Amino acid sequence: MNEAIRPSRQIPPQAAVVPQLSVIVPTFNERDNVTTLYQRLETALAGVAWEVIFVDDNSPDGTWGVVRGLARQDNRVRCIRRVGRRGLSGACIEGILASSAPCAAVIDADLQHDETQLPKMLALLQAGNLDLVVGSRYIEGGNADSFNRQRAGASALATEVARRVLRVKIADPMSGFFMIRRECFEQLAPRLSAQGFKILLDVISSAHGQLRVKEIPFSFGSRLHGESKLDSMVALEFLGLVLAKLTHDVVSLRFLMFAMVGSLGVFVHFATLYTVLRGFHAPFAVAQGWAALLAMTSNFVLNNFLTYRDQRLKGFAILRGLVLFYLVCGVGLAANVGVAFSVYAQQPIWWLAGAAGALMGVVWNYAMSGLFVWRKR
């Protein structure tokens, strides 16, 4: 072993208890729930060396402040406050990777999951012949009776799609409550998507059947305080994850949304062109100029709200982003026309040349926007 990383022989006494279990709690506006959850963990995990890591996306209600308060009293509590980012999956990934116990559990902050199952889950993993234990609502003994009909239907549909399309075998791949061996998670981490909220489904499908999984039943309760953060965009994100996993991560949801917004932009372009030409009797070049400007602007706004909603630009950054977006699209247009010309020169098939140009344009715009406009801070 390298001298530098050899552990020192004299381990300080306060470090003697190293956690066997890291509990990861993603939070967004859960101020009134975190203390209760902490207390319940303390009760449920008596006798276990555990730690809890709250991953908070800079909640406006100040959840991170409450967690800091807990951490000041108990060094088993930690808070990761993420600024400028949003997303359940990303938060879970970051939390697990920030810990080092051999087992990591993910549990919601709102007490809908059953923390009293944690010791049993840990014992199952520690027995050594499992990699992942899932808290399941859809096996004998479990239930999701707290769901309203709409939510129950959506959950059943998503579960069915996941099981058929991604050939995921477990009964509840949509569960947000599970425990995994660190070693397995570290291996899978680079393949996981930080977008969306289906971390468990992502873990299972990315492992391609290599994980030894067991489900244990639990009863999905009602939220203690606050409200759910899952909105209608979640359905789209779910489809995106299915698609990404089906195509082995070649097609991402972001790219699809970007392309979709782009095709809407084509409509905006033609509608503006028509209006300015016919309505204002402007010369063609002027009308075309306005059409392009309006299409780019609406694309920018839509991308900022949908495609990059987890990295949404705000305030002055919007203006800067818009200017950069114009530049990126300008060069993209040149690339589009260039490629179309060269394809047409070899094979004078108008639609083939047009399609090649458009594809070049959208790939360029997507790649460059990701690099310059909505770059990760």
Ligand code: GDD
């Ligand atoms: N850091 C962070 N960032 N945490 C988040 C975010 C986010 O963007 N969105 C939600 N959370 C946290 C919430 O604060 C909560 O602790 C947990 O993630 C679950 O979010 P809820 O808003 O309570 O989701 P839900 O109850 O509707 O959905 C739950 O059940 C689903 C099964 O039907 C979650 O466990 C889902 O993962 C699960 O699929």
Ligand code: MN
């Ligand atoms: Mn919830």
